[in-house]
Amino acid sequence: KNEVEQSPQNLTAQEGEFITINCSYSVGISALHWLQQHPGGGIVSLFMLSSGKKKHGRLIATINIQEKHSSLHITASHPRDSAVYICAVRRYTGTASKLTFGTGTRLQVTL
């Protein structure tokens, strides 16, 4: 079983829909990251969370540390949101910060 599980693996939505992507993890973490990978492969960081909720434009990320669960929401989705969204958990090992990645959720938003 992977330490970081994402669902769904694939998601198709129509423009304007509200989207939720879920991430569950099984280890103690320092923080959780949501990343966006564009079709060309480059990755950008969207959020870093250690508690509560963060909002940036139409994107909202929440985390429940007790339940080891995080969600990424996209309000009023748009075709330009089409990408792979990756959840990653960060652990500090005493000498280094290490990231463990989920397998990603591929989102396709159509007109």
Place this chain on the structure above:
Amino acid sequence: DGGITQSPKYLFRKEGQNVTLSCEQNLNHDAMYWYRQDPGQGLRLIYYSQIVNDFQKGDIAEGYSVSREKKESFPLTVTSAQKNPTAFYLCASIAAGAGEGFFEAFFGQGTRLTVV
């Protein structure tokens, strides 16, 4: 502008050949990481370096080698010993404070390696 640059974007290699992927950053980050991405799998750690002239094996280091002669550069060599080298390779540059504090991660655009 500060950033992290990987080259080339696409690379083709004949079986049995070694090939080196470049990763350069001008962010003044101490730590650099190499990941491999395969379809249906999350990014997996190959090697990482916390400081110049030092590096550590990640989860899937077999068949790979790295060097860290300069802070800005962390090249990855895919050797002929890597049995399944065709994959997407991502380099990351990370700045982190001690413990669980400050953390900043930047990723390169990736190199897609194909063995022909």
